[in-house]
Amino acid sequence: QSALTQPASVSGSPGQSITISCTGTSSDVGGYNYVSWYQQHPGKAPKLMIYDVSNRPSGVSNRFSGSKSGNTASLTISGLQAEDEADYYCSSYTSSSTLEFGGGTKLTVL
Amino acid sequence: QVQLVESGGGLVKPGGSLRLSCAASGFTFSDYYMSWIRQAPGKGLEWVSYISSSGSTIYYADSVKGRFTISRDNAKNSLYLQMNSLRAEDTAVYYCARVIPHIYDILTGTDYWGQGTLVTVSS
Numbered sequence: 001q002s003a004l005t006q007p008a009s010v011s012g013s014p015g016q017s018i019t020i021s022c023t024g025t026s027s028d029v030g031g032y033n034y035v036s037w038y039q040q041h042p043g044k045a046p047k048l049m050i051y052d053v054s055n056r057p058s059g060v061s062n063r064f065s066g067s068k069s070g071n072t073a074s075l076t077i078s079g080l081q082a083e084d085e086a087d088y089y090c091s092s093y094t095s096s097s098t099l100e101f102g103g104g105t106k107l108t109v110l
Numbered sequence: 111q112v113q114l115v116e117s118g119g120g121l122v123k124p125g126g127s128l129r130l131s132c133a134a135s136g137f138t139f140s141d142y143y144m145s146w147i148r149q150a151p152g153k154g155l156e157w158v159s160y161i162s163s164s165g166s167t168i169y170y171a172d173s174v175k176g177r178f179t180i181s182r183d184n185a186k187n188s189l190y191l192q193m194n195s196l197r198a199e200d201t202a203v204y205y206c207a208r209v210i211p212h213i214y215d216i217l218t219g220t221d222y223w224g225q226g227t228l229v230t231v232s233s
């Protein structure tokens with residue numbers, strides 16, 4: 001069982017917006033603004049999409065955005081495209097100075 | 111461009127040992143914290159360990175503490191993971207990843223990943 005809870009799957013049609021949640025505790029997500037989101041296509045390495053809750057690395061589309069409220073962080077993808085279909089993972093720094101991941105969410109573009 | 115290339119994976123029997131390597135290029139390796147993260151077949155990501163830029167600070171996940179040892183050679187731009195007393199549940203793709211720089215030198219996430227090396231523990 002993963003320390004951070006994500007929905008197993010979400011889906012949306014091209015052009016729509018979807019949101020993936022990541023719920024932790026006050027010892028991780030709620031206690032620090034150090035949540036990251038990663039995109040992983042089948043057979044590929046994960047790619048950083050969001051760091052420090054809401055910052056986008058250079059080169060990542062502005063269709064990807066992050067936020068946090070209390071112990072829950074969220075990744076929103078707007079203007080859904082076929083190439084967004086992938087697995088998405090959240091991670092958070094913890095009070096034990098370690099890194100925790102969520103169980104992952106499979107995004108299906110209908 | 112940043113490149114991380116893992117090697118050393120393979121098939122090993124339970125109780126055996128394996129040493130993974132990660133060759134880094136395209137950035138000043140000695141300036142960055144580094145981490146190992148693994149992914150069991152069909153499963154999610156699991157953080158394994160990280161090491162500070164100088165090697166003086168090291169953390170492990172409870173699942174590998176006492177069995178795995180992370181190290182680095184800044185002169186060779188290389189990261190290592192010595193894995194002992196391997197178990198079936200250690201079977202996974204092991205990724206080498208660069209830690210996002212932070213003013214407080216803490217593990218807030220990873221910005222570049224290698225392609226991974228598969229470790230299979232089976233008799």
